[in-house]
Amino acid sequence: MSTIRSLFATRLYRAALSEHAPAIDADELAASCFSIAEDDEAGQDWCEENGYPGYTSYASLTDLPWRFPIFADLVKALDKHVSAFAADLEFDLGGRALVLEDLWINILPPGGTHASHIHPHSVISGTTYVAMPEGASALKLEDPRLPMMMAAPPRRKGCREELRTFIYEAPAVGDVLLWESWLRHEVPLNMAEDDERVSVSFNYRWE
Secondary structure (H helix, E strand, O other), X not given: OOOOOOOOOOOEEEEEHHHHOOOOOHHHHHHHHHHHHHHOXXXXXXXXXXXXXXXXXXXXXXXXXXXXXXXXXXXXXXXXXXXXXXXXXXXXXXXXXXXXXXXXXXXXXXXXXXXXXXXXXXXXXXXXXXXXXXXXXXXXXXXXXXXXXXXXXXXXXXXXXXXXXXXXXXXXXXXXXXXXXXXXXXXOOOOOOOOOEEEEEEEEXXX
């Protein structure tokens, strides 16, 4: 009798940020993001020099939890989510821990995109969503085997989720998504008409 099994799982974690901590006020978090973006001249300059649409604090600020208490509360919540995901992944951490490596703000205007990329020096990466206006981009996740599929035919429309080449995950405000850092991902064109897509992304390392 023949058997067919699915091997080498790629896990995606999705939960409400408040699931592992008291609710973090989305309006206060959004106001903090815009306030930081307005004051961060170095970040604004970096975005302009590098053709980055909107704003990111990735290249300019490394101390958000120190600047605004709400970001310190956010990290406490994220620590618990990452711990839950690491348990699901059955990581043997050998007495070491997964700790926050960096945390940054993303403000993507209508028409903005964030190109496909990975986070090669981290273990777990993720994003929590602060503002997702109607038409805001989903997160696009790519099958990590794609570069090896040179001669493969395309999948049938409507094929099973685990067989799809790309997955589009549409989060809601207050959601947190986690994935292993080697998983290639991108933010497609933001189709919101007037409002920015706001998120806070982060990496965790093993130490």
